[in-house]
Amino acid sequence: xxxxxxxxxxxxxxxxxxxxxxxxxxxxxxxxxxxxxxxxxxxxxxxxxxxxxxxxxxxxxxxxxxxxxxxxxxxxxxxxxxxxxxxxxxxxxxxxxxxxxxxxxxxxxxxxxxxxxxxxxxxxxxxxxxxxxxxxxxxxxxxxxxxxxxxxxxxxxxxxxxxxxxxxxxxxxxxxxxxxxxxxxxxxxxxxxxxxxxxxxxxxxxxxxxxxxxxxxxxxxxxxxxxxxxxxxxxxxxxxxxxxxxxxxxxxxxxxxxxxxxxxxxxxxxxxxxxxxxxxxxxxxxxxxxxxxxxxxxxxxxxxxxxxxxxxxxxxxxxxxxxxxxxxxxxxxxxxxxxxxxxxxxxxxxxxxxxxxxxxxxxxxxxxxxxxxxxxxxxxxxxxxxxxxxxxxxxxxxxxxxxxxxxxxxxxxxxxxxxxxxxxxxxxxxxxxxxxxxxxxxxxxxxxxxxxxxxxxxxxxxxxxxxxxxxxxxxxxxxxxxxxxxxxxxxxxxxxxxxxxxxxxxxxxxxxxxxxxxxxxxxxxxxxxxxxxxxxxxxxxxxxxxxxxxxxxxxxxxxxxxxxxxxxxxxxxxxxxxxxxxxxxxxxxxxxxxxxxxxxxxxxxxxxxxxxxxxxxxxxxxx
Amino acid sequence: xxxxxxxxxxxxxxxxxxxxxxxxxxxxxxxxxxxxxxxxxxxxxxxxxxxxxxxxxxxxxxxxxxxxxxxxxxxxxxxxxxxxxxxxxxxxxxxxxxxxxxxxxxxxxxxxxxxxxxxxxxxxxxxxxxxxxxxxxxxxxxxxxxxxxxxxxxxxxxxxxxxxxxxxxxxxxxxxxxxxxxxxxxxxxxxxxxxxxxxxxxxxxxxxxxxxxxxxxxxxxxxxxxxxxxxxxxxxxxxxxxxxxxxxxxxxxxxxxxxxxxxxxxxxxxxxxxxxxxxxxxxxxxxxxxxxxxxxxxxxxxxxxxxxxxxxxxxxxxxxxxxxxxxxxxxxxxxxxxxxxxxxxxxxxxxxxxxxxxxxxx
Numbered sequence: 001x002x003x004x005x006x007x008x009x010x011x012x013x014x015x016x017x018x019x020x021x022x023x024x025x026x027x028x029x030x031x032x033x034x035x036x037x038x039x040x041x042x043x044x045x046x047x048x049x050x051x052x053x054x055x056x057x058x059x060x061x062x063x064x065x066x067x068x069x070x071x072x073x074x075x076x077x078x079x080x081x082x083x084x085x086x087x088x089x090x091x092x093x094x095x096x097x098x099x100x101x102x103x104x105x106x107x108x109x110x111x112x113x114x115x116x117x118x119x120x121x122x123x124x125x126x127x128x129x130x131x132x133x134x135x136x137x138x139x140x141x142x143x144x145x146x147x148x149x150x151x152x153x154x155x156x157x158x159x160x161x162x163x164x165x166x167x168x169x170x171x172x173x174x175x176x177x178x179x180x181x182x183x184x185x186x187x188x189x190x191x192x193x194x195x196x197x198x199x200x201x202x203x204x205x206x207x208x209x210x211x212x213x214x215x216x217x218x219x220x221x222x223x224x225x226x227x228x229x230x231x232x233x234x235x236x237x238x239x240x241x242x243x244x245x246x247x248x249x250x251x252x253x254x255x256x257x258x259x260x261x262x263x264x265x266x267x268x269x270x271x272x273x274x275x276x277x278x279x280x281x282x283x284x285x286x287x288x289x290x291x292x293x294x295x296x297x298x299x300x301x302x303x304x305x306x307x308x309x310x311x312x313x314x315x316x317x318x319x320x321x322x323x324x325x326x327x328x329x330x331x332x333x334x335x336x337x338x339x340x341x342x343x344x345x346x347x348x349x350x351x352x353x354x355x356x357x358x359x360x361x362x363x364x365x366x367x368x369x370x371x372x373x374x375x376x377x378x379x380x381x382x383x384x385x386x387x388x389x390x391x392x393x394x395x396x397x398x399x400x401x402x403x404x405x406x407x408x409x410x411x412x413x414x415x416x417x418x419x420x421x422x423x424x425x426x427x428x429x430x431x432x433x434x435x436x437x438x439x440x441x442x443x444x445x446x447x448x449x450x451x452x453x454x455x456x457x458x459x460x461x462x463x464x465x466x467x468x469x470x471x472x473x474x475x476x477x478x479x480x481x482x483x484x485x486x487x488x489x490x491x492x493x494x495x496x497x498x499x500x501x502x503x504x505x506x507x508x509x510x511x512x513x514x515x516x517x518x519x520x521x522x523x524x525x526x527x528x529x530x531x532x533x534x535x536x537x538x539x540x541x542x543x544x545x546x547x548x549x550x551x552x553x554x555x556x557x558x559x560x561x562x563x564x565x566x567x568x569x570x571x572x573x574x575x576x577x578x579x580x581x582x583x584x585x586x587x588x589x590x591x592x593x594x595x596x597x598x599x600x601x602x603x604x605x606x607x608x609x610x611x612x613x614x615x616x617x618x619x620x621x622x623x
Numbered sequence: 624x625x626x627x628x629x630x631x632x633x634x635x636x637x638x639x640x641x642x643x644x645x646x647x648x649x650x651x652x653x654x655x656x657x658x659x660x661x662x663x664x665x666x667x668x669x670x671x672x673x674x675x676x677x678x679x680x681x682x683x684x685x686x687x688x689x690x691x692x693x694x695x696x697x698x699x700x701x702x703x704x705x706x707x708x709x710x711x712x713x714x715x716x717x718x719x720x721x722x723x724x725x726x727x728x729x730x731x732x733x734x735x736x737x738x739x740x741x742x743x744x745x746x747x748x749x750x751x752x753x754x755x756x757x758x759x760x761x762x763x764x765x766x767x768x769x770x771x772x773x774x775x776x777x778x779x780x781x782x783x784x785x786x787x788x789x790x791x792x793x794x795x796x797x798x799x800x801x802x803x804x805x806x807x808x809x810x811x812x813x814x815x816x817x818x819x820x821x822x823x824x825x826x827x828x829x830x831x832x833x834x835x836x837x838x839x840x841x842x843x844x845x846x847x848x849x850x851x852x853x854x855x856x857x858x859x860x861x862x863x864x865x866x867x868x869x870x871x872x873x874x875x876x877x878x879x880x881x882x883x884x885x886x887x888x889x890x891x892x893x894x895x896x897x898x899x900x901x902x903x904x905x906x907x908x909x910x911x912x913x914x915x916x917x918x919x920x921x922x923x924x925x926x927x928x929x930x931x932x933x934x935x936x937x938x939x940x941x942x943x944x945x946x947x948x949x950x951x952x953x954x955x956x957x958x959x960x961x962x963x964x965x966x967x968x969x970x971x972x973x974x975x976x977x978x979x980x981x982x983x984x985x
Binding site for chain 1: 723
């Protein structure tokens with residue numbers, strides 16, 4: 001244990017920033033894992049460039065990882081860091097504007113060379129010219145101490161030694177915030193088990209960082225953040241993409257069906273493909289398709305065969321899949337389409353977050369082609385949303401589009417892990433026998449004879465004797481499913497398909513409103529990943545004594561049955577979105593309620609301060 | 624690299640349930656659906672449909688385990704007329720959809736019906752990737768060298784200079800040779816036949832169905848409305864003998880009537896050239912070998928087709944055994960399950976969800 005003073009804090013926001021090649025995402029991940037193990041609540045925000053390696057030391061090459069942890073429940077990754085770890089001048093310059101005065105800055109002084117300073121337009125060295133006087137600066141020659149600490153590793157080159165500096169930084173921060181490092185040590189052993197010298201060097205760098213904190217006068221105080229009071233249970237830390245992949249596996253397991261993923265690599269959805277491709281043991285088949293269209297075609301083909309067909313993508317891929325999703329609407333087969341949204345239009349901001357595919361998900365197909373649309377609210381909620389997507393897809397034989405986003409995909413938080421037994425039973429009933437008779441009284445199978453309650457058609461998979469039938473994208477006659485160009489039949493089928501989707505609302509929970517006083521006049525309504533920032537802003541405003549109600553939509557099509565009623569019960573409804581008002585447009589059109597949009601498309605989640613300010617102004621407006 | 628020894632079946636239908644030995648034999652009627660066939664009178668598709676319906680009973684498969692998937696176009700209406708499972712999908716995508724179905728259902732015999740526009744234009748990407756992966760599919764590519772359903776535009780197999788509604792001054796597009804394309808895309812079974820030669824068509828279907836992997840069968844098919852007579856030169860009894868090259872395994876490649884027979888030989892530069900049979904040096908004669916792993920000679924044979932159907936090879940260009948994609952995919956899943964002691968249980972899922980780093984509260 002440290003002999004130095006230990007101070008208690010209730011919350012801390014740390015941002016690790018460096019060059020894309022500096023290993024900042026890994027450092028952040030490990031620090032997060034240590035923090036989770038300690039029992040803090042937390043939320044993370046990785047932020048990295050689209051380029052794999054932008055030119056070294058430049059502003060476009062800066063990659064960062066922000067972590068907010070506390071002794072109470074955490075809603076967001078934090079507006080502004082309390083601590084910035086900057087591995088080079090570019091990282092300092094790119095992040096300093098987010099740093100409140102008085103915050104701690106830890107820099108690697110070795111990287112502040114004339115050349116590196118010039119690369120990012122520093123005329124003089126900010127470590128020396130007094131421009132950082134308002135911050136609490138720790139200048140640490142991180143690179144040279146790491147190399148020095150590894151001097152006995154004669155088999156390693158200087159470059160290889162330098163590469164361990166992220167572990168030195170992690171060791172130092174772990175000391176500073178009293179984080180246990182055994183999880184990281186175990187992680188390194190798994191990662192570098194086959195390379196003993198690299199493993200030993202990383203472990204040595206980690207320890208050197210810790211010891212540096214403990215022995216150097218520069219760090220007089222270390223900090224503790226007590227565990228948060230969280231519901232009893234077993235926890236792990238999880239990102240949205242992992243939770244989503246696991247949710248699909250769990251749902252397929254509960255349905256007793258194989259999961260088949262057809263997917264084309266695309267940021268920020270590829271991690272779902274990576275995760276699922278390692279889970280063959282769970283009967284998961286992953287097919288890396290030749291393109292986005294093949295990805296969804298493969299999933300649909302598998303659904304026709306009786307599997308849970310899944311395709312994963314981001315906005316540009318969803319556009320390419322549109323025609324096949326329309327086919328699935330017409331065939332009335334289950335299909336789960338995951339869109340991990342990113343900044344658009346076109347290639348847009350591939351590694352940044354946005355919620356701008358809502359209208360594409362709702363309407364981005366030819367003809368009247370309604371599908372169910374869901375959105376998870378947090379990284380952890382990606383699990384339950386995936387399970388719900390499978391429930392709807394298999395029950396109603398329909399495509400379901402899940403709108404995650406880059407922030408949820410890569411962000412992480414503690415997850416109270418459910419057991420399999422706690423998950424819903426998703427057993428599917430396939431058609432096994434003829435369901436009608438022809439004029440002569442012979443048994444026949446009508447592929448579009450609907451279930452009275454759900455309006456779903458039978459799911460009869462190839463291999464079932466006596467149910468041979470043909471389906472296709474041409475309009476089908478109600479009941480028999482034969483080709484039909486009859487005008488009245490088409491009108492009826494369009495309305496039946498719409499009624500089937502609308503009927504999903506019968507099986508979803510009403511929109512729950514959180515309004516502790518019961519007297520709020522302002523409702524904030526969100527969807528998807530804005531949940532955290534909205535909850536944090538509402539909490540901040542309520543702490544001032546103001547009354548604000550909040551509600552959050554997971555089901556975007558259909559909306560919960562009471563949505564209109566909820567909207568109409570408030571004098572003012574604020575809808576914050578990371579687009580230019582897509583949900584607001586749907587709500588206005590559907591419910592004729594004059595909701596007010598607050599929108600931003602900066603590729604980053606809302607800050608608590610920004611949303612709190614919106615709420616305060618709305619309250620003032622009404623008073 | 625991890626290579627799993629598949630010990631896989633070598634027939635395309637080995638893993639598909641067959642009818643019991645004592646079951647009554649199926650007939651063409653068993654495969655005829657109750658839907659009215661709606662192609663134009665005289666369309667080559669009728670002949671192909673009748674041939675397929677009368678061939679399918681020969682396979683002895685349970686018909687519920689046969690699936691026909693098609694795209695869009697005249698030929699893609701095919702599944703509606705067969706009393707098997709079927710999907711009439713969207714333009715060009717049938718190979719992708721069939722890949723998902725075949726990979727997840729070992730017990731199905733999956734067929735794709737497509738046309739020159741569907742397979743080679745809008746769906747070109749899916750076709751070449753199905754061939755490269757060697758998915759266990761039988762693809763019937765009806766080539767009429769025209770867009771029929773959209774009423775007569777040139778297709779990717781229309782000859783240069785073709786005058787159509789969308790090319791009033793003649794098409795400037797250079798056409799694909801579907802056999803060359805399939806061989807270039809690593810096709811393991813590539814054959815060509817013709818709607819009007821029912822016996823040959825069925826022979827090729829038989830070989831294609833038996834092939835494990837992607838079997839591509841190009842079927843020359845006449846469109847009587849928009850491209851009538853496209854293949855008359857090789858259908859006309861008087862002319863066909865001088866033009867049709869029947870590819871027979873182990874046999875010299877020859878064309879023409881007995882008194883005017885030409886033999887294909889390799890010249891000094893390695894090119895394939897026709898010489899009168901009597902002048903062919905035995906050591907230079909090209910012997911057709913569809914089982915050769917190297918596709919070079921098969922490709923060269925696909926290129927002897929001169930302009931205007933001068934010499935048209937018919938038959939099986941290539942038939943080799945390679946690992947199939949769907950067998951490989953299934954083997955990996957099975958190996959993972961076997962290594963873990965069988966299909967996943969609830970406890971296995973619990974362990975997955977928990978992962979390695981957990982902590983307990985309370």
